[in-house]
Amino acid sequence: xxxxxxxxxxxxxxxxxxxxxxxxxxxxxxxxxSVRGYNLILLDRHNHRIHARVNNDFWQSLDGLIxxxxxxxxxxxxxxxxxxSERPLSSTRFIRFLNVTTVQPYLDTxxxxxxxxxxxxxxxxxxxxxxxxxxxxxxxxxxxxxxxxLVIHVIGVVEHPGQxxxxxxxxxxRRVHKFQVTDGHVFVRVTLLGRILDSxxxxxxxxxxxxxxxxxxxxxxxxxxxxxxxxxxxxxxxPWTQIFINMETDAATDMRNEYWRNFLGI
Numbered sequence: 177x178x179x180x181x182x183x184x185x186x187x188x189x190x191x192x193x194x195x196x197x198x199x200x201x202x203x204x205x206x207x208x209x210s211v212r213g214y215n216l217i218l219l220d221r222h223n224h225r226i227h228a229r230v231n232n233d234f235w236q237s238l239d240g241l242i243x244x245x246x247x248x249x250x251x252x253x254x255x256x257x258x259x260x261s262e263r264p265l266s267s268t269r270f271i272r273f274l275n276v277t278t279v280q281p282y283l284d285t286x287x288x289x290x291x292x293x294x295x296x297x298x299x300x301x302x303x304x305x306x307x308x309x310x311x312x313x314x315x316x317x318x319x320x321x322x323x324x325x326l327v328i329h330v331i332g333v334v335e336h337p338g339q340x341x342x343x344x345x346x347x348x349x350r351r352v353h354k355f356q357v358t359d360g361h362v363f364v365r366v367t368l369l370g371r372i373l374d375s376x377x378x379x380x381x382x383x384x385x386x387x388x389x390x391x392x393x394x395x396x397x398x399x400x401x402x403x404x405x406x407x408x409x410x411x412x413x414x415p416w417t418q419i420f421i422n423m424e425t426d427a428a429t430d431m432r433n434e435y436w437r438n439f440l441g442i
Contacts, residue, residue, distance in 0.1 A: 178249075181224035184269065186255045194249050194282050195220045196289045197242055199394075201416050203229075215416065216242065217264065218250075218271070219293045227264050228253075228271035238279060247282040247289060264327065264394060264416045294393060296427065297328040299359040306397045306409045325396040327414060330364070331427055332357035333435045334388040337379035355379060357390060357411070359431070360438030366392065366411045375419040384421065387435055389428045391420040 178194050195218035203212045214235045216228040228250075230238075242248065254272040263270070297305065305326055338355040353376045356363045368376050379388065395411040422428065 180222050181218065181220045181226045182222070184226065184255050184271070186257075186269075189252055189254055189274070189276075191253060191255070192249065192251045193218065193220060194247070194287075194289075196291070197244055197246050197248065198225075198292060199416050199418060200242065200244050204415075215264070217293075217416065219290055221287055221289045223290050223293055225265055225293045226267055226269070226271055227258070228273065230273040234273055234275065234277070241279060241281070245291075249280045249282045251278045253277045264414070292393075294329045294331075294391065294427065296331045299330065299332045299357060299364055300362045302328070302330065302364045302397060302411070303409050306399045325398060327394055327396050328411075330357065330392045330395060330411060331431050332359055332364075332390060332392075333431065334379055334390050335363055337388070339380055340373055340377055353377065353379075357392070358435070360435040364409060364411060366395075367398075368413050370413060372413045372417050372419060375421075378421055382421075387432060389422055389431050389435075391418075391423060391428075393418040393420065 178192050181193060181195065184191060184193070197216050198219050199215075199217040201215050203215060204210070205212050211232055213229060213231045216230065217225055218228055219225050235242075250271075253274055255269050256272050258268050258270050305328065335356040335358045338353060340351050340353045342349050343352050344350075350369050351373055353366075353368045353373050355366050355376075357366055358364075378384070379390070392411055394414050394417045396414055398410045398412050400408040400410060
């Protein structure tokens, strides 16, 4: 019998869920740089999400069955507690695939599943969320944590799309893309490094309809002191970050309209 994701608990292993896989990313060993396993974000038809972890041997046995965007029925798995300092979602629990877990494509087209599960933070809320927070509960619309930094979804209009440049770090030269996202009233800086640049470079290489609306899904807020009494607030990528540009959704249309209202002062 199917269970809604938000009802899952650690009382049994005998669960069955039906969900869309909205994100897949590997867990990389910091010692050997090898893949230790894979992570999934699962979204059910009630718009509830949960993080799932799959060890590498089990993942290889699936032989490419799981892909982003696919619908699956998943049965027999464990529910465990998340680390307090690192979780991609607001949920404090995650799914651990077991050797007895079964995964099958879900082919029933009579049920509608959301494509994405965004919980947007407004651009003008980013600075407030970056302030120190002593509450055990995550602030509203914060989707997770990474090394004690809040993780959020942000939608806005790209301002100054910038270019990819190379910077020198203690780990060697790295490619970085810096730009700004605005709602037409305030802006927040974005600093991206690593594989996510394959998505963000569309901002200056593609012929895009302006104003360009960007969704930064799963980015962390980094608070950078620049001098006494003054901070910079940057959005930076996590291993699970996704970027969507000019999506054909109501949220993107609303953001474009809000931008023009703020920009024109109407």
